[in-house]
Amino acid sequence: MKIRKIFVAAAVAALFAGSAAAAPTTVEGTGVGKHGDVTVAVTFDGGKITDIKIVKEQENKVLAKKVYTDLKNDVVATNSADLDAISGATFTSKGFLDAVKDAAKKAGVTLSKADKKALKKAAKTLPATSSYDVVVIGAGGAGFSAAIEAKNAGASVVLLEKMPAVGGNSLISGAEMNAARNWVQPKLGITDDSPELHAEDTFKGGDGKGDMKVINVMTQNALDAALWCRDYLGVRFEDDNLFFFGGHSRKRALIPVGHTGTEFIAKFQAKADELGIPVITNMKAEELIKDKDGRVVGVKATMHGEDYTFNAKGGVVLATGGFGANPQMVKKYNPKIDERFKTTDAPGTTGEALYMAERAGAELVNMGYIQTYPICDPISGVIELIADARFDGAIMLNQEGKRFVEELDRRDVLSEAILKQTGGYCWVLWNDKIGAVSNTVKEHPTEYDAFTKQGIMKTCGDLKCVADFTKIPQAQLESTVKRVSSMAGKGNDKDFHHRAGLVDMSQGKYYVIKAVPSVHHTMGGVRINEKAQALTKDGAVIPGLWAAGEVTGVTHGTNRLGGNAYTDIIVFGRIAGKAAAEAAKH
Ligand SMILES: Cc1cc2nc3c(=O)[nH]c(=O)nc-3n(C[C@H](O)[C@H](O)[C@H](O)COP(=O)(O)OP(=O)(O)OC[C@H]3O[C@@H](n4cnc5c(N)ncnc54)[C@H](O)[C@@H]3O)c2cc1C
CATH class of the missing domain: 3.90.1010 (Sufe protein. Chain: A)
Incomplete structure (x- = not known):
């Protein structure tokens, strides 16, 4: 149709x-x-x-x-x-x-x-009732992956999206994606990575609260997922660079061209068009429909106040993302994260579909584990992708001009550390030597203009200019930069043990930006098993209901490591889509 x-x-x-x-x-x-x-x-x-x-x-x-x-x-x-x-x-x-x-x-x-x-x-309306083999809710990376795999497994599929535009958090994401043994690692001399090490890092990074069975599925399928994105969808990755996110023991995050999820979502949308998958925007899923045996067999949805029913012979894939853009829900589950925090998330990341899943019998777990991203715009809350220069050596300073944490530590550690500093903010400082590697100014020219216009960022020829702009005492700033430069190179940071190694910052140009933590990722959500099936409180499978991506709650434990969400959404979106298509055949 x-x-x-x-x-x-x-x-x-x-x-x-x-x-x-x-x-x-x-x-x-x-x-x-x-x-x-x-x-x-x-x-x-x-x-x-x-x-x-x-x-x-x-x-x-x-x-x-x-x-x-x-x-x-x-x-x-x-x-x-x-x-x-x-x-x-x-x-x-x-x-x-x-x-x-x-x-x-x-x-x-x-x-x-x-x-x-x-x-x-x-405006002509849609039919009030329609029937498909598989109904996927949420047109982010998990939902597109599920819909495409379901279609390729022979199912008729529809993808419902409540917002006027597709993409969710997956679109505005940096979209760096972890995969051990990826094709870039050998070029950087990394030959000892493995899915097992990736799983260990993930489990440890989440303080042992993740489900190891689910984590193993993610890390074992990560490379295949990345290759599917590259070779089947046509996602372009940088061929000679990887991100080294906090909490990882190896550099393993692939970087999409442009350093954002636009590269993925544009390719997802093109593939959905090519396969003839209807993507209906402005369509909000309100309720899951169950038959008399308790199987999920469809979705009740609304568009502009009109009711629609989507029957699903094989089942429904829930891929509705997290709840980071819903401050009431964030505070309800984690009262420490209150009105002071803004969010990095897309406006549709409001989580009401979690309650819909709960009404259908799914257990919600780990809901209080909410991650703040340490380096965000103090005015809008959005992530400062330009300050990803941190992964190549940019340093974090407090208002007194001192380093206070290892810049590559976990996001929760960095956020806590920043909030303890004067004013609850920090300054991120890097120079051209670092910029030449990470290219973040070049990759994010509109951010550069916007932050500079906003007055939170400045490009400086020397440290006096940095001190004038930030009001950091110049002598302390110079002394910190001198010390950092004297400890340049891997293994030399006696103060905070920078795992990748500090960089010589004695020469400008310098780039400096003000940053605060902002609500970023909700680790909790629907309990799933390693087949992406939604589970009840008793651990029973809810027939006909799969869930994938940020809406799920068992992969990341207390703290999601950078680059793991993209791996998670694509691995489990694919698994869920294939399984729902298979179920439609019986
Ligand atoms: C700024 C930013 C940078 C990030 N950078 C990275 C990174 O570099 N690497 C990484 O791994 N992760 C990163 N993440 C996290 C990652 O992008 C997300 O966790 C992931 O993309 C979520 O994908 P998803 O498909 O589960 O949900 P989303 O992409 O959020 O998609 C869910 C969709 O469901 C829709 N929806 C919700 N409720 C309903 C409903 N009731 N009916 C219909 N539709 C509904 C939403 O509108 C949305 O479009 C970043 C996140 C942000 C915000």
Whole structure:
């Protein structure tokens, strides 16, 4: 079945009046999006918008897609730029709508006020009930992996996403992905890694609270998952560099080109399109349907207040992510993480689907284990990917200009340490020598501009400039940098035992940014077994229900190690999708 939202553009446009302009004309207009200017060319005919072309923009490709399709259609249909933003792409929407308004102003055209009721009426709705072999809930990395594998196993599949755009946390993620014995390691001289070591690190990193059976499945299948992403989906990875996240005994995190999940989600979406998997956005799963034997056989969902039922012959895969963007839920399960904390997470990461799973009999475990990411923007809470220079030697300083922790320690350790410093923040400092390796300034130019404009980041030729900007006493700053430089090289850090080795920072340019911890990852969730089946309190399998990704709660224990979530979502998303497809055959 082909699912589309069709606007009767001409009919709706006729409902609205626009002041007349002369002959058809095309005029350019500009607005400011999330990552700079959005320029559009709008064609007006008889005072009505007949076409909009995007001329120039540098927004996130995946998030902006709905703006340049659905929102654009709505603007043309209503002859109005007075429309609601696409949720999750608020700034891009605003930049686009402002660009249309700018063009209209220049063309001397008065746009209409949108009649949102008429717009809704003009949208054709989906069938109230539809049936598939497999229903997957949540279009992040776990959900896409499940849907694609289910489809390739011969099932009919639908993927439901409550937000207007796909991707969830997987999209905004750094998307570094751990796999022992990956193809980059030998190039860096790493020949002694193994899935067993990776499993040990994961278990230890989570203070022994993870489920070793599940962890082993993750680490044993990690390389195959990475190869599937590279060779089947076409995800491009950097070929000569890996991340060394805290808590790992070996450098093993593959880095996607661009250092974000956009590379993955764009490839996931393209593969889903190629396979003909319907991905229905704005569709929120509300309740799991069980038959008289207790098997999960479908999902009740809503879109814009309308009810829909999706029957699932084989079963349902829950891939709805975590609850880091739901402050009430975070505080409920971990009262120490209160209103002071912002979040790094995507807006859809609100966790109500966990309660849906609980109502269907699933046990929720480890819910109080909530990870804060240590290096985030004090204003918005978003992760400072640019400060990933830390993995190549950037140092963390307190307001007094002193190092206070090993910069590659676990995230929970770093977060605790930062919160104990004056003001509860730190400064991350690196120089060009480090920048040349990690390339983070080059990889994240829009972050660089945004943080610099916000006034939390500065590029400096010398340490005096760093001291002036940060208000760190210059003498102490110079003394710390001198000591760090004198201890450069692996094994030389007498103060904090930097596991990768400090770097000589005696020469500029310097980059410095202010950072605070922010809610990042919820380790708790649905209890699953090593086959990704959801379990009850008694450890019984709930037939017809699988769960994968951040919605699950047994892999990471108290603390998820960097790069392990991407491995987890793809390994278990694939397992769940295949199993649900198999179940549909019986
Ligand atoms: C900024 C950032 C950087 C990160 N960097 C890394 C990294 O480098 N390496 C790493 O391993 N991990 C990283 N992580 C963590 C990792 O990205 C996530 O844990 C992982 O992507 C979660 O994937 P998922 O598929 O389980 O959930 P998500 O990708 O969050 O997808 C879940 C989807 O389900 C949807 N949904 C929720 N409820 C419903 C409902 N009721 N009905 C329908 N849809 C619903 C959501 O809107 C969302 O789109 C990072 C996370 C963030 C936020």
